[in-house]
Amino acid sequence: MKQHLKEHTNPPVFITSGIVVIAFVLWGVLAPSNLNNVASEVNSFITTNFEWLYILSATFFVVFVLAVMVSRFGTIRIGPPDSKPEYSNLAWFAMLFTAGMGIGLVFYAVAEPVWHFQNPPVGEPGTQAAAQRAMNFTFFHWGLHPWAIYIVLGLALGYFAFRKGLPLRPAAAFYPLIGNWIYRWPGHIVDVLAVFGTLFGLATSLGLGGNQVGAGLNAVFGIENTTMLQVIIILAITAVAVVSVMFGIDKGIRNLSLVNLWLAFALMLFVFFFGPTLDLLNMLASNVGYYFQHLPELSFQTFPNNGNGTAQEWQGGWTLFYWGWWIAWSPFVGMFIARISYGRTIRNFIGGAMFAPVGASFVWLSIFGNSGLRKVLSGGEDGQALADAGFNKAMFVLLDQLPVADIVSILASVLAVVVVVLFFATSSDSGSLVVDILTNGGDPNPKWQQRLFWAISEGVIACVLLAAGAASGADALSALQTASIVTGLPFCIVLLLMCVGIAKALSQERPNLAVQREPSPLPGMRSSAARTRAGATADSGSGSGERDSES
Template sequence: MKGKKYVFYISLAISLCLIAIGVFMPSQLESFSNSSLDFIYNNLGWFILGSVFTFFVFCMYIGLSKFGHIRLGEDSDRPEYKTATWIGMLFSASIGISLVFWGVAEPVSYYIDPPFGKASSEESAKLALQLVYLHWGVSAWACYALVGVSLAFFQFRKKLPSSLSSVFHPLIGDKIRGPIGKGIDVIVILSIVIGIATSLGFGTLQVNSGLNFLWDLPINVSVQTSIIVVVTIIYVASTVSGLQGAMKHLSNLNMLLAFALLAFVLFLGPTQTIFKVFFQGIGDYVQNFVSMSFRTEPYSEGKGTWIASWTLFYFGWWIAWAPLVGSFVARISKGRTIKEFMMGAVFIPVIGSFFWFAVMGGSAIHLIQNMGETALATSVSTDVTSALFKFFDYFPMTTFLSVLAMVLVLVFFITSANSAVFVLGMFSENGNPNPSHSIKIIWGAVIAAISIVLIMTGGLAGLQSALVAMAVPLAVLMLIMCYSTYKGLQAEIRLTMDQQNKKPKKKSLLPEKEAL
């Protein structure tokens, strides 16, 4: 049993060291992280862009080729969750909290500070949604889908442990159970811990801004710590109740709340403009997808800086988040075919994300560009955490919309941490699909502690940079994963053909002459 927990003990020890560094040396941590980040952006940005595009091409290839009919499980298995619930869990467990945080702030930021062209103009308004769609489109979900389909195939089809090291079985065989496999799982666990801690840190800051906006509650560490403690108790309790219970209901609740908020803004806001923004943005995105995906601007220092700050940051962020989201998506996708998985996991969440930004960001830009409400742009540039609540100031029922948004943030907060703790438990117990409650409780407490330490020490930005710096080794790992998964799928096709050839052919019931 102890051997099975080596990954847990090593990962926990490193996580506790990070907490200690955050407490005693926050400035040094931030400085090191930023230096690493600058090196990556200046020297390896092309590698990150190329890797993400490769992931997308690979996902489309295996989804639409002869591999698409392979089921993630036995041939007799069928999906564990209904499609609507599955889609809701995809959103809740991944980028839901980030959508709420950046829904207004990011499009407006691009509008007032575009990578090229005149700022705060019609041109920058069109470009803003195009860039948002690049950052939140198929490139992001391809990272998740790659990890998800690879892990689900080897876990449910080949009956290997539900840990990321299993994906490399076609290349290293049973060494996945040795030091190499354990090293892979430790790297993955650390990326998940750091990623969810920084994300929950952002969520806490936004909730605190909302409470301040609505009820003048002070913005300070004490309030933020209280928020984290309360939410931690809730998400640990819901995790212990199991996926079939709390997670399913919270995901469904999330979808209802998100649809309610979207409906209010859609029908109370500039409805016709929102739909125009939505379709215009998709058209511009599809038309320029390849060129935007490879844009490095090698001849312009200023433009390169913008791309490093936004595009490379986001692509690195999605790579770093891929082990968490991909592992959870794999866990809830048993019984689906690879084609069904790819069409659902890559495109359906993307359309939902695009519409969210069209409603929130499109309405905000409309207020600034067409209605002259430049104060909204000023408030976004001043404090992105309060951007959503400032935006609601221009709508009727401001308080209701703000409260609804805060509840949505909290529920996304809970479900994101819920899925993270569950995946951490799986990896910590050698791929156990039903990890023990004690392991999940420990990881829940560690995540909360890291979030609190980061907020107290002001090191959130530094550790966020460290997460993106981890994108390079993870990208290398994921490129190898593409090859390993391809080999595994090829072997599965050959095995299926051999089994079909060995089946005895049915004899004709007619006499030989009549049969001829």
């Protein structure tokens, strides 16, 4: 056992993360109410005192990655100068989209616009103007900001690992700032924080997915959507994710992501063609224009003069939750998109990882969100049913109200359940691979036993958070939101420092020669283009998986 830990893990990170995860699970099992109360108090402290940090940081990340994309450093490749992308654009996009958004888009696409329409932070609810603002708030939460957060970490990992020969771990981005201390306790702290962010960010998604699958089973088969059912669903689908992650990226995650993408596309087309098709096209154009027109205003909005606190409460429950969720997810999504982006230029990486998923998200949100808002605005029994549906049922209520035969509506609901399940599985299997790489020191060829451990841990943490929320009488969704905001704060500081490290390293590049010669390793590092190339393709069994040792 001791020899295995030494050879196949980064012991300080693996052991520390494992002990804390097990302790957290035991806390949730033995004292769920206490866990939920403590987490809620910490959450309240963060939303009260660090709202400004989340808002300014998320906006800064958007500006930073766009500036890097259009700069002279955009031609630098994530890898040696002669490296080429490993995956086609379609496969790359499928893995990006399903890992980066997935369950959340299915869960919130109908319910979030309806909620903002009924409970806006500003303005009168229930009007046409409220409907336009509701879609804009939804676009804001799912638009450029989350993908900019992912890209910061993905760019740092891909650049320092595949171009500079450092291990594939978040601490590597700090090499320009602290040098070989990335292999000692400062680097270990960064990696442990990344593990926690990934696990709790994924737990939030898995909890939302279990909640919505339960709602789908209730809508189609009449099964009561209890916390116990959601726990069973999470455990069952975690088993599917385990199978996928054991096959690796090429045979498991890539194929599952492509299947998932096509099924989600089919569901979207179903709603588009059987819904108000022409109106949806007009609304999409209007939504995009309104979003970019009001983006600067929303990006810096903190509602400081809202006397009764309603707007601040709205922002804490929505914007801060999302920013914390995306930041908590960033180690997972960032490392995963870095892992699949070997050989792409920085400009191609940033442009593709930002605008392609954002464009797809805007289309998805317009079709589902505006379809739901149109029903609510029209009033009647259908509109009221959708307004009262809640987050987990809204998608299925909308599908049931489309002008199709009952059997077709049922099949569409079943398809929606399958899409959620596959989004669930693709997030979990990608996350398991990433957490294992985080805890083994950057080796892209983790052992299957370790993948299994982390895949199971993700499902168990999600179950514990759901149970803790139920035991304390709180909404399970609140417990998941609290976990995201709390775990996102420390890693927000890490991401800001990563931007400094990226800027410092890029300032030493010579972009005019980037396509003509092998990049120089960072000071104190040996050239390792061959090793990083092997690591980038080693999922199928090739490559040594060697890690740099402390010098």
